[in-house]
Amino acid sequence: MMKNRILLFDRADNFFALNNGYQNFEGIEWGIGNVQNARKDFLTHNNCSTVIVHSSNPRDLLQLQRTKAKSIWVLPREGGGAEWEANLSELEKALAFAGVVVCTEEQGQQFEALTQVSVTPNISLKKALKSVEYTIAVGVGAGIGNMCKVMPLIQKLSKHFGVVIDVVCNPSVPNSHQLFTQNEWVGKSYGKMHLATYKQYKSVFLTSCLGDLLPPIVAEKTYVQRRHYVFWTLCRFMPELMYNFFRCRRLFLKGCT
Known part of the structure; x- marks a missing residue:
């Protein structure tokens, strides 16, 4: 597949694609089509590496599940609301499946109120395109202390790779994943662990x-900190901010100082 071949799918006769400056991205070849044609054979024929779906209907995105294409869900400013409330399971599944969700702050608040997936609003398309190429998730324990002290790790990974990081939270504290909303380093956070299985990751x-x-979680590479050292002997007196980084270099930061 050609890494620079991206298809835009819309329901409105390509008006969205033609009027939002996509042709100005250097090094990217764009294709345009109706969202109803987003099938595996169509994507293969067009040498597509990434799909951008511009629609408020979760089903338009979910039809891509069998294609294994990297996906960006761009929400139009209109639509949603009652339509989403009528089928919350599809909405939640679509939010979890999307490589990156590009939405407004108001839409992000709706998702947070309706589902167990929190989405950071106003992610730029440039960052979204990079983030679907290298997908990273970080598993975090419950409790505000754990969440606050793991943020330097999330920030470091996001800045190093230039992508947004997804956060998988221990569900023992309800709605704790919402703490990560509005964070520029985070793409989305899951309040239930099984939701992270809808998306495939490069590194976890x-x-x-x-x-x-x-x-x-489905990932090409997974690193579990507790499998590689005995916490109570090696890190018992280590500052918590430090041990969150312990050994992560082996998975992510090879060659990074």
């Missing part, structure tokens, strides 16, 4: 504070 780092839980 499960921090020590997650405990012994192993969410069944």
Whole structure:
């Protein structure tokens, strides 16, 4: 597949694609089509590496599940609301499946109120395109202390790779994943671990504070901190901010100082 071949799917006769400056991205070849044609054979024929779906209907995105294409869900400013409330399971699944969700702040608040997936609003298309190429998730323990102290790790990974990071939270504290909303380093956060299985990741780092839980996330490479050292002997007196970084270089930051 050609890495610079991206298809835009819309329901409105390509008006969105033609009037939002996509042709100005250097090094990218754009294709345009109706969202109803987003099938595997169509994507293969067009040498597509990434799909951008401009629609408020979750089903338009979910039809891409069998194609294994990297996806960006761009929400139009109109639509949603009652339509989403009528089928919350599809909405939640679509939010979890999307490589990156590009939405407004108001839409992000609706998602947070209706589902167990929180989405950071106003992610730029440039960052979204990069983020679907290298997908990273970090597993975090419950409790505000764990979440605050793991943020330097999330920030470091985001800045180093230039992508947004997804956060998988221990579900023992309800709605704790909402703490990560409005964070520029985070793409989305999951309040239920099984939701992270709808998206395939390049790298997953499960921090020590997650405990012994192993969410069944699909990833090319997974690193579980607690499998590589005995916490109570090696890191018992180590500052928590430091041990969240412990050994993560082996998975992510090779060659990074």
